[in-house]
Amino acid sequence: MDLSIILMSVGIVLIIVSFFFKNSAKKVEQDVEELSISIFQETNNLKRRLKIVEEELLLEPEFQVKTPSAINNSVSNQKVQQVMQAVQQAAQVSKNGQVAAKTKPIHQIIVSQVLELNKQGMSVADISIRSNLTEEQVRQVIANGGR
Known part of the structure; x- marks a missing residue:
């Protein structure tokens, strides 16, 4: 009988102690939940900002007017023009079987x-x-002088 009384008292003590530990577990759960909500909000903010930047990059050439001197000085424009020329020539070659120019x-x-x-x-x-x-x-x- 002594063993059953000891086990019963240990069980009651553990149940009482478990009430105190649930509060700390709830605190940890709340902290994790708040952290996950803040991370979710931050990722949504970053996604919105990224979408805005992507839209600005896509719309920028339509709204930006450059002067010829700015085009002459722009290395990136020259690279884009080179790539565009190569693509156009490749398209002409594939269409006609030879360079149309x-x-x-x-x-x-x-x-x-x-x-x-x-x-x-x-x-x-x-x-x-x-x-x-x-x-x-x-x-x-140039050699023919335009003739």
Whole structure:
């Protein structure tokens, strides 16, 4: 009988002690819940900010007007133009089986543009990027003087 009384008293003591420990567990649960809510709010804020930045980057070229001098000085614009020219040439090659610029005559406006850019002292590579002609075509236009 002594063993059952001891076990019963230990059980009662453990039940009473468990009431005190539940409060600390609730406190920990509340802290974790508050932390998870704050992390959720912060991630939502970051997502909103990221969405705003992405929209600004997508809309910026439509609203920003650049002067020709700013375009001349911009290295990134030149790289974009080079990539665009390469894509256009690749598309023309895949469409026609050869570069269309070599088969078509060069328009007089482009010829005058090439000559004017040459007078301004631009390199053949830069002129070819701006006029969407190959460097060989630019050299031919410059050599012929527009004829």
